[in-house]
Amino acid sequence: MTALPRTQRLADHMIRRACRRLPGEAGDERYREWAAELPAILSDPDVGSGIGARMRRSARALGYAAGVSRCARRLGRAGGQPRPAASLQAQPGFPVRRVVVGVLIDVAVVALFIALSTAFRPPRPWLLIPVLPAAAGFAAFCLADLARARQVRYLPKWGWAIACLIQIPLGGIMYLAAGKVPAARPEPPAQP
């Protein structure tokens, strides 16, 4: 019996998706193991009672599902099939397609933002003329840089891509400041 069927379904779904990364038999077994823990979490008597307890149980179950997803990714990497090489190697040449898609998404986001802000304020369309290309250009620059990066810090690449897109220009600035791995410096000259 579970008090929170919706949370259980969501957590179950997360676990099932994660276990697909594992090779056939192992994935199935892991899924059964992890899914079987959910009822215990969602009806854990140690959490307490009251209104907060439902939230805490839900958070715990979702945290559990996120954790085992991480575990499945690790096990999947360790157990055989390596990650596709394309994601590890720098893209040769200029990633035209990614930039185009990035810019399109970007323009859509900016347009949405402007539409929302003008809905509440007297419109100032002249502001769009410098701001729109600048914002799109900056986000495109960040996405292109991200696409060519061999590796990034703190977040996966897609995480930085989302950050760059939804927080123009803050996400891009954060990526350039924190997420970007600085290019390897040439070896310093030998000490005389």
Next chain:
Amino acid sequence: MKLTGPLERVLRVFLADPSARRYGYDLMKAARLPSGTLYPMLARLHDQGLVTSEWEPPPADTNGRPPRKYYQLTGEGIRVARLELAQAASDAPRTAPGTARPAPGSAS
């Protein structure tokens, strides 16, 4: 085997009652570890032959609960765990709480 803090906590939980079979969430709560830390560790211990796992036999009285997987130290696991914990205790006597460093201001 490198004895990290989380690993030490898991081994202590197992050694508290070596004959008990523990399931994942039970271990998480007892060792205060998140699932993303615990399960890779269990998988490693399992690969090293220090932990066995078995499925709960599907009984009639679980009122619809799916069968769980239980973990337990092997004989070798109990031996290694005791050894590692004893070694950690003798290696780091100075890290015992309260003795690591003098209280601030006590040096004057």
